[in-house]
Amino acid sequence: MYKKKCFNTQFVTFIALMTYVVYLYMFIIKxxxxxxxxxxxxxxxxxxxxxxxxxxxSGYATAQYFKKKEDKAETEFNNLRCEVIRKSAELWQKPSQWQNRHEVFTMMKSEYDINLFHESK
Incomplete structure (x- = not known):
């Protein structure tokens, strides 16, 4: 969500800046x-x-704000994902559950693009 907001704000700000520069050149500098x-x-x-x-x-400042929020959300998500991976043994304690955990991991990867097999992205 923050990634989309950040991109949209950056795009609108860039278009506004370019329009303003062209306006300044055409109607003031020239x-x-x-x-x-x-x-x-x-x-x-x-x-x-x-x-x-x-x-x-203010558009640039808003884009910077959304970028910081995006980075924070990404970091928190990655920390939570790594914690689930580290605590896999606690979550699936029984041998039968441990054997079937790959089904949950595969479903998370295919439906939500969340890799729970390895900590590295």
Whole structure:
């Protein structure tokens, strides 16, 4: 879920940034002839330019937030998966259960793409 949110936020932010850069080039930099003082005055005199820049920065910050959440969820999931693998002997104590545990592991791998056979991914 966080991976999808992170990607969507990054994508929208990137598109907004590219659109803003093209807008700046076409309507501010090109008509002013590249004069830096005039460009800065034009950009910072209009409040909508500052608002758009703040939206792009907030989109980037939101993407970073979702990326941290995604990494945390991935780490917690992997730790839990490794704990199940380490405690397999406790979970399937009887020899008959131990013989049939591969069925559960295979089902988890095929349906949920969770590898419980080995700790390494």
């Amino acid at each position: 008509p002013t002839g590249g004069e830096i003082p005039v460009i800065f005055h034009t950009i910072f005199s209009g409040s909508h330019h500052t608002f758009i820049a703040l939206l792009i920065v």
